[in-house]
Amino acid sequence: MRRRNLALVLCAVAEHSPLSRADVAGRVGLTRAAVSSLVDELIGRGAVTEAAATASGRVGRPGRALAVSGEGPAGLGLEVGVTHLGACVVDLRGDPRVWRRVERANAGRPAGQVLAEVAALAAEAEAEAATLGLRVQGRILAVPGVVPNESGAVVERAPNLGWQGVRLADHWPDPDTVPEPENEANLGALAEYWNTEQTAETFVHVSAETGVGAALVIEGRLFRGARGFAGELGHIPVHPDGPDCACGARGCLEQYAGEAAVLREAGLAQHGPARAALAEPGDPVSLLAEHAGAGHAPTLAALDRAGRALGLALTSAVDLIDPDSLVLGGAYAELAEWLLPSVRAELADRVTVRPWAPEALRPSALGRRGPVLGAAQTTIRRIMADPTLLPAG
Structure with missing residues (x-):
């Protein structure tokens, strides 16, 4: 019961601060004495601060304003992408305070080597966070692969990295700081839900890098x-007789709307492995956006082809799940200007069993930062639901 009441008080302060102790008692329906005891504990755990007395407009002594602490507890989000590593630290208010992104070609590299570099990046982010008065309470790693429920920190399959059955603890240098893995698309969706007011309660979040x-x-x-x-x-087949996919099937969406496929179709990739080398220097997504913005016909045609394939796959999702909205995240958000028309056209033609409005499909404002931000904020959400996760002062 006390754990529940601590969460009740902490959430009230987070949502409505600045509040006095009396204000909190009025909002949560507990006695002032009970709230005062709970507030004292939250202050001791570093979750809440209490400012100097301020006038409340009521008769009596002015209250002292409570607020969620901008120092102390923090969450660390980490990310392994096919082309980059990332780190983000957020404070208990959910605000990003540290960002790190390092370009790395991670496909095919040994998992131990990649994870050692992630651990070094994590240490750098935590050191910077410490200078801001933040201490990391939890670590989540976003990966472009499958993380089974109750996995014990195992990435079962990440085909675009070449990982199979990777147990993080076997490769992480400090056993006390091994992060919890989670699928990057899941974390991107959670970040969208937590940070975007217009996000519906039921939606599909779709994103892309090398995979979809x-x-x-x-x-x-x-x-x-x-x-x-x-x-x-x-790996939904959009053309059953299409090209072979790395998953073993044929005609999967990734073969039409994945980054490598779009680059090849646009003539911006050299011949080679599944993740083709760029024919021009630069970030793949920025390169596509630059060429599309300049009216490069092959790039525009490649993005139109990708959008039609994506719309075909999303039609199945709409008919099966009946979402309020669809959100394009990750690289798709940055290419939305050229993808949206063809995706919307496919949905308009194919979603016939229920009403569907074009504006129900929209790009994410978070872009490629979504997964690492969602990873960092996951720890904060857990603390808000259970403040006893924080050490007592």
């Missing part, structure tokens, strides 16, 4: 499926 991933949020809760495999939109 999706996450389902149903009535405000992430749907992971029976074993954690939900959201493999990239």
Whole structure:
């Protein structure tokens, strides 16, 4: 009961601060004495601060304003992408305070080597956070792969990295700081839900880098499926007789709307492995946006082809799940100007069993920062739900 009441008080302060202790008591329906005791504990755990007395407009002594602490507890989000590593630290208010992104070609590299570099990046981010008065309470790692429910920190399959059955603890230098892995698409969807006011309670979040991933949020809760495999939109066949996919099937969405496929179709990739080398220097997504903005016909045609394939796959998601909205995240958000027309056209033609409005499909404002931000904020959400996760002062 005390754990529940601590969360009740902390959430009230987070949502409505500045509040006095009396204000909190009025909002949560507890006695002033009970609230005062709970506030004292939250202050001792570093979750809440109490400012100097301020006038409240009521008769009596002015109250002292409570607020969620901008120092102390923090969450660390980490990310392994096919082309980059990332880190983000957020404070207890959910505000990003530290950002790190390092370009790395991670496909095919040994998992131990990649994770050692992530651990070094994490240490740098934590050191900078410490200079801001923040102490990391939890670590989540976003990965472009499958993380089964109750996995014990195992990435079962990340085909675009070349990972299979990777147990993080076997490669992490400090056993006390091993992060908890989670699928990057899931974390991107949670970041969208937590940070964007217009996000509906039930939506599909689809994003892309080398692969294509999706996450389902149903009535405000992430749907992971029976074993954690939900959201493999990239391996829905959009053309059954299409090219072979790395997953072993044929004609998957990734072969039409994945980054490598779009680059090849646009003539911006050299011949080579599945993740083709760029024919021009630069970030792949920025390169596509630059050429599309300049009216480069092959790039525009490639993005139109990708959008039509994506719309075809999303039609199945709409008919099966009945979401309020669809959100394009990650690289798709940055290419939305050229993808949206063809995706919307496919949805308009194919979604016939229920009403569907064009504005129900929109790009994310978070872009490629979504997964690492969602990873960092996951720890904060857990603390808000259970402040006893923080050490007592």
